[in-house]
Amino acid sequence: MNLTKADKNDIHQVFEKKFLYPSEDDTTWPWPTLATSTQENNWNDEAFSRLRDQLNVCKDSLSDKDIKAWHAHTTVTNLAGSVCSTLRSNFKPELCTQAWCKFFEVLWSYHIVPLDDPELFTVHLCEAPGAFITCLNHYLANTAFTGKWRWVGTTLNPYYEGNDLAQMIVDDRLIRNTLPNWFFGDGTGNIMDNNNFQEFLQVIKSKGSVKLVTADGSIDCQNNPSEQESIVAHLHMCEVFTALHVLARGGSFVIKFFTMFEANSICLMYLLVKFFEKVNVFKPATSKQGNSEVYVVCLNYLGLNVCPEQEMLDMLQNIIFSESNLPDCLWDMSSIPVSFIESHFQCCRLFTGWQESVIKNNLRLYPCSVSMKKKLDVMRYHCCNEYLSRYPCHKIPHCNRLVNPYNLFIQNDDFLSLNFQTKHQGTFTQRMDYLSLSWKDQLNHFDLNEYKLPESSTVPLTKMKSSSPRNKSQLQILSGKPFSVIYSSRLCVIKLLDDLNTFLENCDCSAYLAKQSQSHFVHLSNTIKSLFDGSKTQTPLTSLVCCLKDDWILSELQIKELDTFQVDESSQDVPSWPFTMFVNATSSLGCLGKGEIRDKRLLLSKIMFALQNLKPGDNLIILTHTLMTRYSAGLILLTNDCFKKLEFHTSPARLSLLQLLVFSDFTSCHSNTAQHLQDINHWYETPKPNLQSPHDILEVISTENSADDVPFYNMVMGQNVKLLKSFLYSVLSLEKEHFSADG
Template sequence: MNMAISKNYDYQLEETLHKEADSLFHKRIDISSNDVYFLPRTEYLFVSRQWVIPELQKIKTKLNYTKSLLNNFELTNWQLHTAKRNKAGSVQWYVKKTISPEFVTQAWCKFHEIICTYPLISYEAITQQEFTSVHLCEAPGAFVTSLNHWLKTNRPEVSWNWIATTLNPYYEGNHLNGMIDDDRLIRHTLGNWCFGDDGTGNLLKLENMDSLINRAKKWNNVQLVTADGSINCSDSPAEQEDVVAHLHYCETIAALHMLSTGGSFLIKIFTTYEHKTVCLLYLLACCFDRVSITKPATSKEGNSETYVVCLGFKGQQFVSPYIALLRQYYENPSDLAMFYLEHIPAQFIEKIIESALMFKEYQCKVILCNKASFENQGEDGSQPLLPRVLRLKDIVAKKYVSYCNLRRLKSSAHRVVRKNINLFSNDSEFDRYKKKHHSHSFNERIARKQMLSSEPYNSLVDLCFEVRNVLMENFKYKINGIQLRDLPGKLWICCGKKFKMINSSKFCTDEILEIRKIFFIAMENLYLELELPSSENIEKAKMNIKDMPSFKCLVFKYTAIYPTSMVIQQFYEKLKVLEEGEGLFLIGYSLLTQVNVGLLHLIANSFHSVEFQATPELGYLIILRNFKRSYKVQRLFIQLVDASDLAESEDKTILTIYPICNLVDSPFYNHIVELNHWILKLMIEQALENINRNIPMI
């Protein structure tokens, strides 16, 4: 009897789990389908005061209250916990195991689910067997590889062109917390990426959008635009929608510029409580035949992320009367609402409220369930997953593969990157240096900011401990005899916007860069400056070099920002006066930027070998030995000087001179990363030492 009851119970449980899994694939709602909506005349746009819809504000308040219950949870532990309990958490692993796609990520899975649910590729594109897609805010690039997989397994006869843009992971002026710097796909498909007129990849700049539009005109058949952008809202989670609203506006206006008639637009949004989002959705409802909001099964249940699917674009003729006005607020958002509330039909508002309530209920239910299980963990933070959760994850993963009708690519030639390169893991040496680190809770991050402002000295002490924890073990203070013979046939010169602060770098881990940024803020709050190397130590070094007649030197400071044009000119002038067999000392030469590392590569081709020596007095010395005049190097330097002069005349700067692949795969790379980490440790220690000795810093 008991066995019979057990079997019946297992059957019922299995049926319940399958129903729960099925429900994950049906979280969507049409907000416009076969509805005829009209845009008001242009004189009625951006003239209304801001307005609110009380029903939506009540939903927002309830959601934010639920989210606020997590404020004291340490972020890394919370994310690990919710990842374990994510019902779709096994999908990515299962897809990788059974289908082995190219560069599968959560974004890959989300896009594939959406394209298998909605006809993103229009019938016209399929019949013409050719189309172009444009991907906005696309890093690291999984929408591209997912679309490619769908096309190759479902419509192999269709010829496809694609362009993508994102914040440039190689532009050192971009902030780490504002971009995704995973470049595994980007570095192998650089020809398909457009970083705009200024090289930043910032889509919020009109000149960069226009640069992308002009690039897309080459094919004149853009049938799909995707926009997967977001902005880091970890320090203001309650106002996520308002923080990202202008980015969504810019993504939408860019899409309206480029799409061909009948095309599709896919954009990630979050909540829909404020007038900016309601107006944007109404604009889309007027410009497309059908607009839906969906939350894929593979989108984390506990967040506010949803996707707006827009099908059947009405064409450039339809939007052209509004484009000039919409462009006026592209860089500087209006303080007024796009539409009067009374110009938006009541039935549309009702759909928005219905959608907002539905997705809020989904999210709150998951947050509260995860919170309860998180608080019931053991003292060591561990909690074995219930068999029910494990079984549900397994069911969802198998249903996903079936739902999307996933199949393997027939050939590696069908991949986006056709070389023998594994995009599942970073194939550069940089990945060796990425270390896990503690992610503070929301309240801890706020306290840390307050401490940086009110107790900058204590912040420096904390930074000193942090930097020691991430330094490489067995750091070599001297590296001898590196030879470099990688002189290119021509330089790969890219120009763009000037920057005053190094905010990102491929020659340093993200954590070290964050410590570096906080260090300079702390020093500024203490009204102090650090000079490294000091003028005194530089003069001592120069005196020593005078006793070495076969050497000359170039002097910089790690704590100063030098115009690229000046650095290029100094190298060029020094090359002209060096004699055969002489050596060159580089003192205080920073190796955080592509240009500086590229210049070292270029000039090293005129020397027999390169050495690095780390010293507390000077930082690290770069010693180039045994100069041999190379007319090819000199010719490339002349080309570089001319390019730099042209960039300066346009108020720009040279951003890189070598392809990034060459720089991260070079024999220099490992040493450069270690030296950049070590120099930051030295800067912090010297700053603390000078403060403790009450030595004024110049």
């Protein structure tokens, strides 16, 4: 099929969406002044408002489109839609995503890195999953660069259980294999936190002169697309301010923006024009043409000292990194020249016009006819060729890759390779309608069958001992910002965790639990007894049971048939013949969803006591909570190293998030492990006057070594899924019964 002149023009236009701001060579613009009054903060311009409203009206026409069907349609109409798959197939780049393809365009279009630099140092903000980094590596290997390249990335930490998934990319295929290059500060990786910002500056300054900073950050705004610009404004401010403080003179800065109608966007663009010789706005061909995404490419950084008022920068820093809300307008808008605002409006009008044109064309073609699909296939083919002619790409040898490809793309469905990202479904209107429903009506959207466990789920999960003792490099204490709710976990299906938090927030689960507490203890007692008669385990445990005195749960359990004795935790008066120790690492029955966090020190103390008092051949039973954090899963892994076998048993009392861990045949506690547990305990008992904010232990086994224990973590994930499904099934059943009874 031959292309018409109009078709060729459409392809050409995809690659030519650019705007260059006037520079100081063309005009002299003064430094702005900070807004000091409410009147200055309430700046509004009718021309920008009309432009914003016009675009929102256009985007509102998509509200009734199913997100999955519409995405499939725009994939067909996207002229550059074949580029990414072609690059993957022909050149095998690492982590080849749309972001990779977009940044490859930026690198070739603006030559933002000095290829003759013997020491190239780059910084990448809000970088997960790391496509800009792998793209830059590929670009350098494809060009004449012969120097040494070093880089540092920072992003919201995909391993930090207190981070909100809606604001975070959790794909860690590159991150876990290059962890020494990543900065996470207090463990969160939040560059909008002032303490993290200050620490980051010190880390970067100690490493050398930064020639390039990229910032590809965003926040999920699909449930509020009309407010995308204001939602991400604070993040953009922090990204820009960080770049200005770490870049060396002459360096380049690339940041992702969206629409730029609001006052603070204008303030930010004016700041960039004052600090850089050239400021470009660029819409890459491989950026979906119907979205608002653009990249601002800033060249030849002039340095912080070009600003005549250091005091103004200090005040700006205090405003941007304060915990209070960002003001609607940073500058006194009367101090920004009309000529700049006119240039900025021209830029906004250009990109808005292009976006509206694409959206209207996509609507016109929806649904796409067979003949039109064939024509678009041909256009995508030619567009892909145009991309490769403009931006030459070649394979790079394995020795030039950042990560061994067999490590980067793990083939098995295990906890390392699962996609933990949540996906939006349905139309925008349907999602908004759902959010406005009462809890009673929302319950109708939950299906009991989703949480029903198969009969095979009663079979305990079993893990054998790790192959060899751990070295000291694996046994590391990582501390950081405490969290009170587990919002994300590498050790659980993320939808179940979302559902758990939703139910705990909306249901009176404690009241349900209180009514069933007695039956819970009966079930738990029967489960414990069954471990000793062989009906629950492959080999029965020794019937002599050692318990700790003054444990709150002992008076509730009914295990009189077993030969039990009790000891004080301080006396260590244990028998010389084989026995099974039972320890309770829970402080109460009612700390639903938060028990794992609340009882983390209790788990440590019980494990330490057990490992100090058991002898070869003894067994251990631990009653504990879920294992969704690196901390608790790490402690159990250390314990597992000391036994020949571990079995996970879910309590049959379904309205519970407790489980029994049965460790069989104690061998020994390696000196490295014993010392590490002592170090963890010492960390908690030692005052920390130098810390500027509260800290807690987040990790006790290095994440870098997690691949070595894939079978164990797979078992933990499987058990967490069973616990959460069982709990959610019970709560959902009770909630439906409750509202049904109320009519």
